[in-house]
Amino acid sequence: MKKFDAIIIGAGQSGMPLAKKISAKGLSVALIEKRAIGGTCINDGCSPTKTMAAAARIAHLVGRAGDFGVEVASYAVNQKTVKKRKDYIVDLFRGGASKSLEKSEKITVIMGKAIFQSSKTVLVKREGQADMEVGADKIFINTGSSPRIPEIKGLLHSPFLNSSSIMELEETPEHLLVLGGGYIGLEFGQMFRRFGSKVTVMDMASRLVPTEDTDVCEEISSIFKEEQIDTKFNIKVKKVSHSNGKITLSYDDKSGEGSISGSHLLVATGRKPSSEEMGLENIAVARTDSGHIVVDENFETSAPGIYALGDVAGSPPFTHMAYHDAYLAFNRIYEKNTSQSTKDRLVPYCVFIDPQLARIGLNEQQAKEKGISYTTGKFWMKHAGRALETDETRGFFKVLVDPESKQILGATNLSMDGGEIMAVLQMAMVGKVPYDQIQHLPIAHPTLAESLNNLMGQVKNTDE
Template identity: 45%
Template sequence: MEKYDAIIIGAGQAGIPLAKKLAKAGWKTAIIEKRLIGGTCINDGCTPTKTMIASARIAYLVKNSNKWGITTDSYTVDMPAIVKRKDDIVITSREGSEKNLQETKGLEVIFGEATFTGIKTLSVTLKQGDRRFLNADKLFIDTGAQPLIPPIQGIQDINYLTSTTILNLTEVPEHILIVGSGYIALEFGQMYKRLGSKVTIVEKGEKFLSGEDEDVAETMKNILEEEGIRIYTKTQVSQVQQLNPTQINATLSINNLTEEISCSHLLVATGRSPQIGSLNLDKTGVETDDKGYIQVNDRLETTTEGIFALGDVKGGPAFTHVSYNDYIIVWKNLLEGADLSIKNRLLPYCLFTDPQLGRLGLSEQEALQKGYQIKIAKLPMEHVARARETGETLGFMKAIVDIPSKRILGAAIIGTQGGEIMSVLQVAMMGGITYEQLRYAMFAHPTFSESLNNLFMKIEE
């Protein structure tokens, strides 16, 4: 049994910086990774998808360049080149992260699969087949999540795609059917539509983007449909069948009616499930919920003292920045004696469609449900000077403010730079800056953020 001060299981966006921080603090530390350094973000998520989305945006701009007074005769989508560019960026990011880990004194990187044999003891099956036995005073689980495959009749008999496997397609699908309408579905859907695919999105729920205000969801749906994406709601894929290597037949159930759709590719984007299968958590006393997510307290400690869970494996919003903030909370509490908590932390997120949807804090409906006295500031992007100048006027800015305190409670920004504008409001919320202060602030002209002046003037109209 090899003894460590700390063991991190999973080299994702929480595990990597935590391992380095603990090792640099003098803790004898090991980080165990069964697959690839960098986790979902670098290998299967943020880095590759946003790289490919950038290529799709170029295709869209070229196709529509006459809007800006530029005429092009034709263009060609080179899918292998797009995939290679993505792979090059992913490999560079992954190798950089691995090198930093390997060069950290007091930190051992172990490639293998970890299984608990006791409360704080592990068996690690190495990639070459050998086994090691480790224990530590503190253990940190950062094993992330994986695509969830729904129980659709025939799904296991077809060549379906997930958010991981679709990244390696070297051809543009003729017609891609996407099951689900979350962030993965919408980003891939718009990307492949712009690269030349026919795209159909199927959502079983009654509402599109059900977690957003109705005006936000409706605007995003209209934007995607205007690009030619067909979106079904209140619809389930009840059965699929592989007719031949290039044709899949799907049966849709819509209000007790059925419709048959033929597609060349099917992407399953119905959510993710925690990667805990090989951990053998019943040996530890670590409790999970009914979906398998590890239960933690506000300081990210599990039901077993000294064992923590960070990132997607603990449930909640599955964003890289949440994982990284989990790391900050844990290391500051352990090494600096801080008392940080995940409770009531401000959550920003961004849907990287084009235009983007930047979201922050409370929605209008959430604010009303919590009993706030609110006012809504809303400004169409077509009234934003910078948007008119760049020719990208889709969307709007929306902010929710608390009347008594004049503080900003939340925002939704649909626009080309939606995530960046949202980040300006986030800093204001973090600093307790009121909407009145932003209304009269001096911003550089002409920028998108400058229109926060005009946005908050709407409150007084």
């Protein structure tokens, strides 16, 4: 057995930065990865999906070039080239991640599947090589998550796609059925509609993105309708069948039984923590009913000396939050700095539909659930100078404000570059800048951020 100061299982967006931080202290680290360096973000998530979404946006803009006075006789989407560009970006980012790890002599990367033998030892099963046993007093789990596949009759016997395999397509689906109206389903649904597919999105919920406010859902629904993306709600799929190149979903809804057929099926029904088949039962690491590893404020599990970070530990399922977990864990465990924790930290996120859906802090339904007093402001993009100039007028800015302290409680941006503007509001929240100071702040003209003046001016008037 080879001994290290620390073992990290999973070279994702918590595992890699944590390995670098620990090794920088002169400590030895074994970084175990069973699939590919970079985790979901680089290989299956952020990098490849946003690369493909960029291609879909170009197709969308070419399709409406005439609105800007640019005459385009015709165009076609080459799905093979879209995939090739996506693969290039993934290889580029993965290669960069690998090279950054190689710079440290204290980090040993081991490719293989990790299985706990005890609370201090891990067996690594390596393909084509002998098993390897490693030990350490501190072991960190950063195994992320994987697509959740629902139990539906016939599904496993049908050629369905998940959020990873759909990006390997070299043809544009004739009719893409999307099972799941969450963020993943929305991104891929709009993407492939812009590539030229007919798209139908189906969900068990009564509306899209139910965690967002109703007005946000209504505007996204309007945008999807405009782009001819069909949506069906209150759908309970009972059976999936496959015949003659068609996939058929049989379902129940409010009107009774129904069915729909398409050329391809994307199952986008969420993700599950990757906490199985690693021997956690051997060391009594507690997990929730959903499979997330239970941790305390120091990311320590029920087994002393074993820690978990990122998606597998139930942190908000975003790359930037996994990266922040590594920052907090290192400070709390190795630097003994407990001034910051996961408690009450702001969680920004952006859904890369077009226009982008970005949020920071509370929305209205959360504020109501918590009994928090608030007032709102809303500013529609159809009134924003920059949006009008670029003909990107769909969506709105929305802010929640504490009426007494004038502090921003949260914001939702459904707009062009909504994620970039969200970061401005996030910094205002961290810096405790009152909303009325932003209202009268001279912001460069003509920029989208300038519309924050107008948004804050609407705080006590939410009419259009």
